[in-house]
Structure formats: C-alpha cells, structure tokens
Amino acid sequence: MYARPRRRRTGAMMSDTVWALLRRTFFVRYDEIRIRLARSLGSKELADDALHDTYLRLHRSDAIGVIQQPESYIFRIALNVATDKRREERRRASQAEVLASIRPQDEALDLSRELEARSESRP
Secondary structure (H helix, E strand, O other), X not given: OOOOOOOOOOOOEOOHHHXXXXXXXXXXXXXXXXXXXXXXXXXXXXXXXXHHHHHHHHHOOEXXXXXXXXXXHHHXXXXXXXXXXXXXXXXXXXXXXXXXXXXXXXHHHHHHHHHHHHHXXXX
16 A cells, blocks of 8 residues: 555644744845835835735735745745735726726716705605
C-alpha cells in the first residue's frame, strides 16, 4: 500500500512563528514600508490606510508557507490593498456619475410634481 499525501487543511490559521515574524517586521520596518509605499502610490493617506488594512489582513490570514522576505511580503499586500481601494473608489465615482445624470436637475420642481400627483390621487 502507498501512503496518501496529506492534504493541507483549509481555513487553518498561520503558525504563531510566521505571525510573530510578520508582526515584528511590520512594526520594526513600518516607517520604511510606509515611505516606500507612499512613494509608489503618490499618497501618504492611501499608504496609511493600506498599511492599516494590511495589518488586519495579516492578522486573519490563512496558513501560508515560509516567507523569505517578510518586508517585501508586507509591502506587496499593502500595494494590493491600495490597488483594491482605488478600484473601489473609481467604481463608486462611476456609479455616482450615472446616478447624477439620471437624477432630474431641478429637484424642487420634481418634488412639487410629486406632491401634486399625490394630491390628485387622493379623494
């Protein structure tokens, strides 16, 4: 009989040693990562938001293997988080533009029409 290879458990949390390494790297190298990220993104505020979300994402991350370069790993996650945030902002801006183009320009006139229609429908 052949032994079956072990399956990796899904949903397993990362090991304490990997989490400790990432957390230590995050706090020790925070300023360098933040400066590098702000330079790449062109925004200190976006870099700060991305790093905050990165820390939260690292904390609830699924099991991962060995991390050779923890600073680069953290930077890449933060860059991906920032990219996701920008995409979401663009999507929301597009939706707002569509809604603005659909909405009547004179809302006061629209409101008076609605009130008039309501009063006509009442006996």
